[in-house]
Amino acid sequence: VNTVVNDDGYLKGYNTDWLGTVTPLEKHTNLKDKKIALIGAGGAARGIAFGVLEKGAHLKIYNRTIEKAKNLADELSKNYINVDFASLDQIDEINAANIIINATSIGMAPYEDKSLIPKDLITADHIIFDAVYTPYKTKLLTEAESQGATIIPGLEMLLYQGTAQFSLYTGVKAPEDIMRQSLIEHFNLKP
Ligand SMILES: NC(=O)c1ccc[n+]([C@@H]2O[C@H](COP(=O)([O-])OP(=O)(O)OC[C@H]3O[C@@H](n4cnc5c(N)ncnc54)[C@H](OP(=O)(O)O)[C@@H]3O)[C@@H](O)[C@H]2O)c1
Numbered sequence: 001v002n003t004v005v006n007d008d009g010y011l012k013g014y015n016t017d018w019l020g021t022v023t024p025l026e027k028h029t030n031l032k033d034k035k036i037a038l039i040g041a042g043g044a045a046r047g048i049a050f051g052v053l054e055k056g057a058h059l060k061i062y063n064r065t066i067e068k069a070k071n072l073a074d075e076l077s078k079n080y081i082n083v084d085f086a087s088l089d090q091i092d093e094i095n096a097a098n099i100i101i102n103a104t105s106i107g108m109a110p111y112e113d114k115s116l117i118p119k120d121l122i123t124a125d126h127i128i129f130d131a132v133y134t135p136y137k138t139k140l141l142t143e144a145e146s147q148g149a150t151i152i153p154g155l156e157m158l159l160y161q162g163t164a165q166f167s168l169y170t171g172v173k174a175p176e177d178i179m180r181q182s183l184i185e186h187f188n189l190k191p
Contacts, residue, residue, distance in 0.1 A: 001013035001014060001015055002014075002015055002016060002017060002047075002161070002165075003015070003016055003164075003165045003168055003169075005168050005169060014168055015047055015050075016160075016161040016162075016164035016165050016168070017044065017046075017047025017048065017051070017157070017161050018047045018048070018050045018051030018054065019051065019160055019161060019164040020047070020156075020157040020158065020159070020160040020161030020162075020164070021047065021048045021051040021052065021101075021129070021157055021160075022051040022052065022054075022055055023156075023160040023164075024129070024152050024156035024157065024160060025052070025099065025127070025129065025152065026055075028127055028150055028152070029098070029099070029127060031052055031055035031056060031057045031099075032055060032056035032057070033056060033057070033058065034052075034057045034058070034098045034099055035057070035058050035060075035096065035097045035098050035099070036052050036057045036058065036059050036060070036097060036098070036099045036100075036101060037060055037062060037094035037097035037099070037100045037101070038052075038059060038060070038061050038062065038101045038103060039062050039063070039088070039091075039094075039100070039101065039102050039103060039104055039116055039117065040061075040062075040063060040102065040103035040104040040131075041061055041063040041065070041068040041069045041071070041072045041085075041103075042068070042103065042104070044103040044131045045061065045063075045072065045103035046072060047161075048101055048103050048131065049061065049072060049076055049083075050076070052099075053076060053079075053080040053082065053083065057082070057099075058082040059076070059080075059082060059083050059084070060083075060084045060085065060086060060094075060097070061073050061083070061084070061085040061086075062085070062086050062087065062088050062090065062091060062094070063085070063087070063088065063104075064087075064088050064104075066085070066086075066087045069085035069086070069087070070085050072085070073085035088116065091116065091117065091118070091121070092118075092121065094117065094121060095121040095122070095123065095126075097126070098125070098126070098127065099126070099127045099128075099129065100117060100122070100126055100127075100128050100129070101128075101129040101130075101131070102115075102116065102117065102128075102129070102130045102131060102132065102138075102140055103131045104116060105132065106132075107130060107132040107138035107139055107140055108132045108133075108134055108135075108138070109134070112135060112138070112139065113139060114139060115138070115139045115140040115143060116140075117140055117143075119143040119144075119146075119147065122143065122144050122147040122149050123147060123148070123149065124147060124148030124149060125149075126144065126147075126149040126150070127149065127150045127151075127152065128140065128141060128144035128149050128150070128151050128152070129151075129152040129157075130151075130152070130153060130154050131154045131157055132154045133153065133154030133155045133157070133158050133183075133187065133189075134154075134187050134189070135189070135190070136153055136155060136184075136189040136190055136191050137151075137153060137190075138153075138154075141153060153191075155180075155183060155184070155187075155189060155191070158183060159176070159179060159180050159183060162174070162179055162183075163176055163179060166179070
């Protein structure tokens with residue numbers, strides 16, 4: 001739960017991170033039966049994993065600490081059949097995926113000059129999604145763009161989990177353009 005709505009004294013919990021993931025991804029592709037490689041098994045990865053599985057994708061989770069990847073995959077397997085996991089040592093196999101998602105903190109300070117995904121595994125057919133939103137274009141996204149891949153910066157996830165929260169709190173459609181501009185100014189991003 002990342003959103004608690006007070007409905008006449010009755011508190012209801014929601015999660016909107018999954019919408020922050022699938023809304024920008026679905027602007028580029030239908031997720032049904034797509035192969036998704038998710039790097040990371042922490043809090044951000046959890047919402048992302050739920051979102052893509054809910055849309056019918058096939059998910060493989062890669063994490064430095066294999067036990068955490070296994071625990072997340074085991075938990076998701078209770079409700080979804082298309083879930084697998086592996087260690088970061090098997091990262092080379094991710095070029096078989098359609099969509100590659102970084103949900104680790106690698107790419108943001110103090111790791112701005114690092115990426116867990118070797119550039120030569122990325123092709124023009126990939127969609128590369130980075131949950132990291134500062135800097136706007138991480139090393140991973142810069143390298144992916146140079147390989148001709150479609151890129152989705154973490155700002156999009158932050159924006160769309162926020163627009164979903166706005167609607168839950170107020171009952172009206174969120175002012176998407178104003179919110180995007182506010183985030184860019186607040187984090188001093190350079191799109
Ligand atoms: N755009 C958005 O709306 C949004 C929303 C939430 C989070 N985020 C971003 O997503 C990132 C992850 O956040 P989180 O809340 O999921 O953090 P978290 O729960 O602490 O998880 C961190 C993840 O990063 C991995 N990791 C950390 N250092 C690593 C290293 N040196 N090498 C390899 N893997 C490493 C961890 O692997 P281990 O399990 O092995 O430690 C774990 O999978 C952050 O940059 C955060 O700002 C963005």
